[in-house]
Amino acid sequence: MRKFKEFFLEKLIFICGLASILFVLLIFFFLLKEGLSVFKTVSPLKFIMGRNWYPISEPPQLGIFPLILGSFIVTIGAVVISVPVGVACAVYIAEIAPPKIKEILKAGIELLAAIPSVVLGFIGMVTLVPWVKHIFGLPTGLTALSGSIMLAFMAMPTIVSIAEDALYAIPKSYKEGALALGATHWQSIWRVLLPAASSGILAAVMLGIGRVIGETMAVMMITGNAAVIPHTLLVPVRTLTATIAAEMGEAVVGSQHYFALFAIGIVLFAISFAINVTADLFLHKDK
Amino acid sequence: MSKIITENLNLWYGNFHALKDINARFQERRITAIIGPSGCGKSTLLRVFNRMNDLIEGVRTTGKVLIDATDILANNIDLVALRRKVGMVFQRPNPFPLSIYENIVFGERIHGGKSSRSKLDEIVETSLKRVFLWEELKDKLHKSALNLSLEQKQRLCIARLIAVKSNILLMDEPCSSLDPQATSRVEELMRELKNNYTIIIVTHNMQQAARVSDDTGFMLLGELVEFGRSEDIFTAPKDKRTEDYITGRYG
Numbered sequence: 001m002r003k004f005k006e007f008f009l010e011k012l013i014f015i016c017g018l019a020s021i022l023f024v025l026l027i028f029f030f031l032l033k034e035g036l037s038v039f040k041t042v043s044p045l046k047f048i049m050g051r052n053w054y055p056i057s058e059p060p061q062l063g064i065f066p067l068i069l070g071s072f073i074v075t076i077g078a079v080v081i082s083v084p085v086g087v088a089c090a091v092y093i094a095e096i097a098p099p100k101i102k103e104i105l106k107a108g109i110e111l112l113a114a115i116p117s118v119v120l121g122f123i124g125m126v127t128l129v130p131w132v133k134h135i136f137g138l139p140t141g142l143t144a145l146s147g148s149i150m151l152a153f154m155a156m157p158t159i160v161s162i163a164e165d166a167l168y169a170i171p172k173s174y175k176e177g178a179l180a181l182g183a184t185h186w187q188s189i190w191r192v193l194l195p196a197a198s199s200g201i202l203a204a205v206m207l208g209i210g211r212v213i214g215e216t217m218a219v220m221m222i223t224g225n226a227a228v229i230p231h232t233l234l235v236p237v238r239t240l241t242a243t244i245a246a247e248m249g250e251a252v253v254g255s256q257h258y259f260a261l262f263a264i265g266i267v268l269f270a271i272s273f274a275i276n277v278t279a280d281l282f283l284h285k286d287k
Numbered sequence: 288m289s290k291i292i293t294e295n296l297n298l299w300y301g302n303f304h305a306l307k308d309i310n311a312r313f314q315e316r317r318i319t320a321i322i323g324p325s326g327c328g329k330s331t332l333l334r335v336f337n338r339m340n341d342l343i344e345g346v347r348t349t350g351k352v353l354i355d356a357t358d359i360l361a362n363n364i365d366l367v368a369l370r371r372k373v374g375m376v377f378q379r380p381n382p383f384p385l386s387i388y389e390n391i392v393f394g395e396r397i398h399g400g401k402s403s404r405s406k407l408d409e410i411v412e413t414s415l416k417r418v419f420l421w422e423e424l425k426d427k428l429h430k431s432a433l434n435l436s437l438e439q440k441q442r443l444c445i446a447r448l449i450a451v452k453s454n455i456l457l458m459d460e461p462c463s464s465l466d467p468q469a470t471s472r473v474e475e476l477m478r479e480l481k482n483n484y485t486i487i488i489v490t491h492n493m494q495q496a497a498r499v500s501d502d503t504g505f506m507l508l509g510e511l512v513e514f515g516r517s518e519d520i521f522t523a524p525k526d527k528r529t530e531d532y533i534t535g536r537y538g
Contacts, residue, residue, distance in 0.1 A: 173381035174383055176339065177377065177381040177382075177444070178393075179342070179370065180337060180370055180374065180377075181393060181447065182368070182370040182371035182394065182397065182398060182451065183367075183393075183397045184367060187397045191393065191396070191397065192384075192385075195383075195385060196383070
């Protein structure tokens with residue numbers, strides 16, 4: 001009887017373990033099955049490079065190039081803002097801050113991670129958006145720049161905490177060696193600690209990008225959602241994620257539009273998969 | 288000539304009295320060994336000379352330490368200049384995770400500002416030649432320093448100090464992670480270097496101290512029990528505690 005119980009529990013846990021893989025596979029196959037159907041009518045090249053996204057015109061024009069560029073430009077903007085600030089913050093926490101300030105900062109960053117993205121979205125909408133409109137004298141503040149700034153806030157906690165871990169993991173002897181050679185504190189950080197932690201910091205940046213690319217709610221609220229090819233940061237854009245979220249409810253099940261949204265899902269899946277794998281490679285480079 | 292003179296040097300870690308009234312004179316261009324059991328304060332003493340103890344919180348020092356007649360414990364001392372002059376070799380070789388080349392020119396880059404390529408090349412070559420690594424490494428200068436053997440790493444760390452033109456070398460058990468052959472080669476290097484450098488080596492290996500050093504200090508529980516010429520210390524110690532230690536009665 002006891003043996004049977006052991007056997008039963010073991011199998012049960014095994015099944016629970018399998019469940020997560022099973023779900024990933026199911027989602028993946030469903031996504032493929034639905035998404036790939038769109039390529040019966042549109043060639044993959046035309047789908048990705050097409051410049052017009054008019055999914056409900058007759059016949060529908062399903063080119064997601066403006067959406068890819070939209071995601072791309074918002075992400076680049078967010079990275080340009082969040083990486084220097086995030087890495088500097090990590091250096092400050094790991095190397096410079098006195099213990100008390102360190103605790104306060106870490107708690108603050110965890111809190112930042114805990115703010116729901118929709119909340120960040122509407123705060124951005126009522127504060128940042130009018131501000132961007134005013135400063136740049138634009139017809140609307142709902143622009144890629146607003147999205148980038150808001151997303152930078154969301155990427156920061158990821159970047160800071162992983163970069164800080166990477167800095168902590170550096171052997172103390174590197175810092176001692178640098179200081180003993182007469183390096184100043186800053187020189188030892190800049191010339192020894194940062195290069196030593198570079199792979200971990202790159203991983204932090206990649207995971208930050210992953211976070212930004214997959215973000216939906218806030219960008220949908222503050223980027224203006226115009227599916228046009230952006231030439232600057234100061235125009236409304238529409239991202240891949242916002243497109244799916246905004247249109248899935250209205251798309252007729254089984255229509256070209258519906259399949260196209262799933263295909264966008266595949267594109268997103270591929271992008272974040274690639275980012276995660278790259279980050280993983282950086283993280284495990286030394287081991 | 289005395290290069291380093293300590294006068295009534297005392298040091299506390301919080302309430303722990305780690306160095307007690309140290310009075311010693313370290314001679315120029317000689318190797319001075321500091322021996323003693325673990326926890327006797329020998330590494331602490333070494334770290335006074337380049338003020339590395341400053342990194343630890345709650346350290347308090349009193350007394351005087353004169354290097355070239357300047358009191359390095361004074362508040363207004365230029366730590367960068369001090370550490371440039373007083374180089375340190377650590378127990379575990381700690382080359383930076385950079386290329387061999389960058390490890391050696393590190394000092395030049397932080398102290399010298401912009402230096403020409405040819406000047407840097409020259410520094411690398413002369414420094415590596417001084418530690419007898421040039422032949423082995425000249426073809427892989429731009430490879431990572433982390434892939435070297437432990438002995439090569441330790442030599443590289445010494446080359447790094449030669450490159451910043453230190454004239455005092457503090458060695459904190461520099462051979463404890465090396466095998467006996469590598470140890471004897473590093474000792475040979477030390478003898479060779481003493482023509483231009485004042486070397487202070489902390490070691491718990493008495494044979495090593497007897498082999499390489501000209502002078503020896505024996506420390507116990509934070510006190511400098513005996514200090515003098517190595518042949519006297521090892522053959523005719525004046526203090527009973529020194530005799531007990533070097534004959535292996537404790538330690």
